[in-house]
Amino acid sequence: MAKQQPILKTDDLSKRYEDGVLAVDHLNLNIYPGEVYCLLGANGAGKTTTINLFLNFIPPTTGTCYVNGIDVTKDPLEAKKYVSFVSENVMLYGNFTARQNLDFFAKLGGKTNLAKNDYYQVMRRVSLQEKAFEQRVKNFSKGMRQKLGISIAVIKDAPGILLDEPTSGLDPKAAEEFLEILNELKKEGKAILMSTHDIFRAKEIGDRVGIMKEGRLVMERTREELQYEDLVKIYIDYMKSEPLKIWPLPGEPAC
Amino acid sequence: MLKILLRRQLVEDILTSRFFISLVLILSAVCVFSLVFTDHFQQSQDTYSKAMAQNDRNLQQFAKSPVGSLGSSMQSFLLKPKPELFISEAYEENIPQGFLYEPYNYSLQLLSPKEEVSGAQHYRSISKKENPADVFTYSPDLTFIVQVLLSFFALILAFGAVTAEKEKGTLGLIYSNPTKRAYFILAKYLSALFTVGISLLIGLILSLILLNVLSAVPFSSSLISSLSLFFLVSMIYLSVFILLGILCSVLSHRSKNSLVLCLLIWVFLVIVFPKTTGMLLTLKRFDVPTGEEIQQLAQKASFETEDRLTKQLPADWSRTNFEKYRHNELFLKMLFAYDKAHQDTLDYYLRKKISAVETTRRVNFLSPASLFEYSSSSVSGTGLIHFENLWTQIRRYENDFLSYVKNERSVLEKGSFFYLFSDTISDKPLDFNAIPKFEDKNPKSGKRLKDASPYIGLLVLYNLFLFAFVVYKFQTYDVR
């Protein structure tokens, strides 16, 4: 396997909030092009904080985030050119149509010369119904809004994609469709970091899965490894209130 | 069930920072206004007592020599400054301040706010110096605090009544229990009413104390009765706004929309609407002649009367030899009619002006803020209604005064009229203390309530209508 440069990388990243809570604890992540990395964890485990650190919404206490090799704190504007963001449950501009929203965010993302058909194409690609293209977003269902959200990421065409709990609240069909799109994007070579609760989907789509607990990455498994281990059991056992315990890989000595 | 809801709501309403901030705001407004009022009230009282002292001096001169001091026997009857002005100033300073009464020709002249009265000395003035009020002046009185500040506060309390609960998810929870929908609304309404009532009560008590301390206004029973009536009227007014807030809440699905709707309605009803309808007065149907034109019309009426009646006089009558006719009954009758025609014209136009204003006011009945303003001024006896009361009292006084002088000093046996001609009054001095004096009395609280009753009635109607509408709309409200 050729050692590519990771698009999304954290180096010993830590974040302690003013009220003393340690949200991220010496996190080391490397997400390479063409892979989907699922970050699992309970509420408050640090998943959203990690994403916020990537986007430079908050400064890290120690450590660094790199996007495409660029330190996000040193050159945030440059770094943001290489990453797209799909947030959880975003309302978007209710009075505008889907296309108008897409148009606005495309322009913000730097793509200023697109035509109407380009927007339509992208929206079709994410399986948004045709008739919704020119409808006001405030009437959209949650699934439709999420699709529009991902289409915004698609049209920006950045090498890295950050998703914050994208399938929460979606019905199974919509979630499936959503993950289909992610798969396609992965095949195109995008590096995708997705935080989620959804163990089942994580297992399905994730090339790698990481579990965060109290800010630490306590477990990381690849898809192959998970074929032999029951992720669900691991996760549930894990979420029981037990002291921090690092699960060893099969074959590794317990420490 | 209602009690449970009510208790929870009360705790929520009173323990929020909203209540505290509003209370602080209201109390500081009361303090600032009291200071401003005190200063002003002192001056008004000084001016008024000076004018009354002048009246007394004139009467004393008149008493000493009823014939000799005829020219200076005029009295000025002004609106007496009352402490109730702090409750509702009602633009009393901007309307005519009263009348100038000249008994010898039965003349009652209107005094406009900046009238300069030249008495014996040229430059003596008893006016309030003109400081033209700005367009949106609200007088610094309690009515403003309730009409604008407290109504705003009431809306803030009530706008999220339903939508906030819905957004928190508790609305559905409440309705999973056997609660009547009307009780929910009632609990919100009563709690908000209680909260604003408490703030208002504290504000009123503070104002009473401040008035007593700062401007030495005594705790008179009339002031307390005015304040109580004012409190009653304010509660009815504020209840309208609480219901409006709840209504907006019921009509929207999100708090944001409800708030915007509430604020728009508030701006329209409290600020825009009452202040724009005044322009209707410039319409043709409310046209009245200018002051000078009215004087000319009055003069014309007198001349016409004179011409009509002198036909009955002997042919050698002329204005230059009227001396011969001093005791002629017809002549005296003509003189009396001459003055009466003059005064009647003035009275006619004054009445017309006042009714024009009252008719225009009727358009404002759509806005509860205007209804409140009118009822509060009626209840305090200030403003336009004060002026009308003054006018009525003066007319009564005129009769008393003239019949007194006639009974005491008239030498005329003939005729039921009275005319201060030098030969018709004996020059023996009058007793100054026995001459009836004019006093601007405050109408009793029963009368004041009666004056205010149409406005209060409309406000109550407003309340009932809104309440019914709210309950009706809420029946079909989606609680998810």
Place this chain on the structure above:
Amino acid sequence: MIKTIIKREFLDNILSFKFIACVLVAIVVSLASTSILTQDYKDRLRNYDKGVVSAKEELTRIPVYSCLKIKLYRKPSPLSIFVAGIERKVGSYAEIPNAPMDIPTSLQGGVTKNEFAAIFSIFDFSSLIVIIFTILAIFLAYDSISGEKESGLLSLALSNSVPRYKVLLGKYLGALVSIAVPLAFCFILGTLFVLFSKSVELDTHFFLSMGLLFSVSLLYLSCILLLGIFVSSRTKTSFSSLLLLLGFYLVLTFLIPQAVKSYSANAIIEQTKNVENNLETVTNEEDKREDEAYRKTPFKKQWRIPNDFTNMRLYGGIILNRISSPELLENEILWRSIRTPIEKEYTQKVYDLKNKDLNIEERIRNGTHRLLALIPSTNFSRIAELMADTGEDSLGRYLRHVALYWHEYMRYLDEKGAFGLRFTYPGPEEQTPYEKALIKKITDDSTELLKGKARSAMYQGKYYDEALNYRPKLTFLNLEDLPAFKSPELGMTEGLQGNLLNIVIMVFYNLLFFVLTYFSFSIYDPRRID
């Protein structure tokens, strides 16, 4: 990039309910206000024209200088349709009465015919902007930052490589354009309405002023927008930012100016009382001096007082004496020679006192205005009034011009001998022989009368009007050299000069709020709080 944001903000705003509702109200109110105020202006203009013509005509009917009554009419300013100011509440002319001893310190001839109308106020463009457009600005700005944070859109926008200041600028300019469009629409609507209503002639000054008024309004509203955006970037929720802004608005626009103005009004009344006291002192002094002067001479006061008060009514209220004998004439001349110089001195003293009073009043008012200029809304109202020439300053300026004219006019009258002797005589049937001879002398020889001591006379017959019919025989009046009164015109430069400080304050506020918002937004946390 910025253009994208501006365009989106603008479209988002104009599609929202709050915007549409506010703009509808604004349009309806501005139409109503313009139509009614235009009608009112036309009425006042008509009265002005009528007044000027009738004043000129009256001058031709006056027989002698001592009866000269000058009415100086003030032309209503066409901009008063949009900024009513106090023009509708003060009178329409300044009157310099006959035998003038009093300098006018206020205008007469109330424009508002119905005095009770004072309880209503007028909604003009200036209040439209201070009330409706300000509230619209608050509505547009209060959730510009906190609202987008709450909906997650801010995070989404900032995940792109667009610098924060561009986002901020885009929001601000978008809101500014959103509010400029309805504002311009209302202004154009108003101007068109005035243009198409007949009998209102407009000049370039008017259009220029309207343009300036529009720009100043926009400057003011921009200030409010920036304040709103700043507050939006400092509070946790949109709701609290809205409450804060509305609270500020209520307190700063209504409470504080009212309190300040009441204080200044009280101060002015105090001032008036001082002046009145001084006036009383001066009057008493004058009376004493006069009495002293009379005592030393053979003057008989009782020969001056009319015996019968009926003189007063029938002669229209002017008390004059009959000079039916030479002794009475001598008495009259004596009286005049003593009284006139004292009167003149007294007039000067009164004028000085009143002038001092007016100056102090003006100083108090200016102080108040300077204080109130710190509040954007009152600052704006003042700028508007100054531009439209309908504020208190313009009244003061007019009265000062009248005062200057009064001096000129006094000198003129003095030259013409208006302060000479006046007497009255009855109709031919009742004249005494002496009166007959006197009158004959007057009618024959109009300038030489009793060796130049008495200079004018007036006929008083059955009715005052009849006297005017005798004018050809008695007129001494020649008004060709009457000094003309130049009405002060508000030029463009003067208007701006007076306003300079206020406009600078407004610009300063804009910059201040923008800088504050810039810094506040650069540290703003865009994450949605769940």
